[in-house]
Amino acid sequence: MASSVISNPVTNSDRSRESSKRKKKKKNQIQSQVRDQQNQNHTKWKSQVQQQLYSSKLLQALRQVRLGSSNETPRRGRAVREAADRALAVAAKGRTRWSRAILTNRLKLKFMKHKRQRVTVTGQNRSKKPKVSILRLKGKNLPAVQRKVRVLGRLVPGCRKLPLPDILEEATDYIAALEMQVRAMTALTELLSGAGAGAGTTSSNSPADTLRSSRPPTS
Amino acid sequence: MSSRRSRSRQSGVSRISDEQIADLVSKLQQLIPEMRNRSSDKVSASKVLQETCNYIRNLHREVDDLSDRLSALLASTDTDSDQAAIIRSLLM
Numbered sequence: 001m002a003s004s005v006i007s008n009p010v011t012n013s014d015r016s017r018e019s020s021k022r023k024k025k026k027k028n029q030i031q032s033q034v035r036d037q038q039n040q041n042h043t044k045w046k047s048q049v050q051q052q053l054y055s056s057k058l059l060q061a062l063r064q065v066r067l068g069s070s071n072e073t074p075r076r077g078r079a080v081r082e083a084a085d086r087a088l089a090v091a092a093k094g095r096t097r098w099s100r101a102i103l104t105n106r107l108k109l110k111f112m113k114h115k116r117q118r119v120t121v122t123g124q125n126r127s128k129k130p131k132v133s134i135l136r137l138k139g140k141n142l143p144a145v146q147r148k149v150r151v152l153g154r155l156v157p158g159c160r161k162l163p164l165p166d167i168l169e170e171a172t173d174y175i176a177a178l179e180m181q182v183r184a185m186t187a188l189t190e191l192l193s194g195a196g197a198g199a200g201t202t203s204s205n206s207p208a209d210t211l212r213s214s215r216p217p218t219s
Numbered sequence: 220m221s222s223r224r225s226r227s228r229q230s231g232v233s234r235i236s237d238e239q240i241a242d243l244v245s246k247l248q249q250l251i252p253e254m255r256n257r258s259s260d261k262v263s264a265s266k267v268l269q270e271t272c273n274y275i276r277n278l279h280r281e282v283d284d285l286s287d288r289l290s291a292l293l294a295s296t297d298t299d300s301d302q303a304a305i306i307r308s309l310l311m
Contacts, residue, residue, distance in 0.1 A: 172247055172250060185282065
């Protein structure tokens with residue numbers, strides 16, 4: 001009796017150690033798989049194939065815009081921007097939060113057009129409440145870092161309430177997708193505006209170069 | 220080590236470590252063209268996040284400009300020029 005009682009704790013701790021080892025291995029496996037997929041996603045946005053797929057989707061969306069467009073400039077430009085974002089979200093194949101958020105936002109706006117005022121009022125009330133940090137961090141508890149991640153969460157669609165690492169992951173994919181969007185739309189604009197517009201400036205530069213040249217130098 | 224294990228037992232949902240966050244921030248740094256060449260030791264996370272927000276805002280503005288230009292091009296296709304023919308072949 002006494003021997004069995006003594007031996008039990010030993011086997012229990014062995015079993016728990018083994019199961020925790022197995023859990024750790026599985027978690028590491030899953031993490032590495034997710035990381036591989038993320039790396040694939042990043043290179044995916046840079047490929048020519050992806051850009052061509054996006055361009056053809058964009059053309060389809062623009063066809064529909066053309067048919068129903070008004071002649072007021074801000075509304076027209078806005079319609080093209082929304083079509084481009086929708087095409088970008090479709091090209092992402094629903095694997096990221098921002099793409100799903102773009103596609104579901106369109107549906108929400110369609111159904112909630114008359115309620116838009118009420119929605120913005122509650123939005124303001126929500127922002128006045130103190131934001132409780134749900135992150136358990138050691139060194140990154142600086143309010144500056146957390147504030148900036150919140151700002152980043154507002155810029156990337158669908159990421160306002162996510163925890164910090166999820167916002168950072170979504171942002172990395174979103175940036176790559178936006179760069180591809182700029183490349184594709186620039187190419188399309190140059191194609192449509194004829195040879196004269198693209199003289200000497202933007203044809204072979206990356207969008208980053210054009211952005212860098214347009215921004216004032218930071219210290 | 221033991222503190223991390225006890226913390227993970229408490230949260231149960233997402234186990235965030237400093238290393239993970241530093242990894243994500245360095246990945247962001249690689250994407251931003253202005254910060255790609257700086258060594259990751261000398262750059263603070265706050266600076267990387269600031270530059271990320273600025274970069275995304277710039278990309279949004281770029282897309283808005285391109286949208287306006289595209290919409291103007293699409294609207295001005297009432298001529299018989301070559302561009303009108305190209306647009307027609309692409310969009311109709």
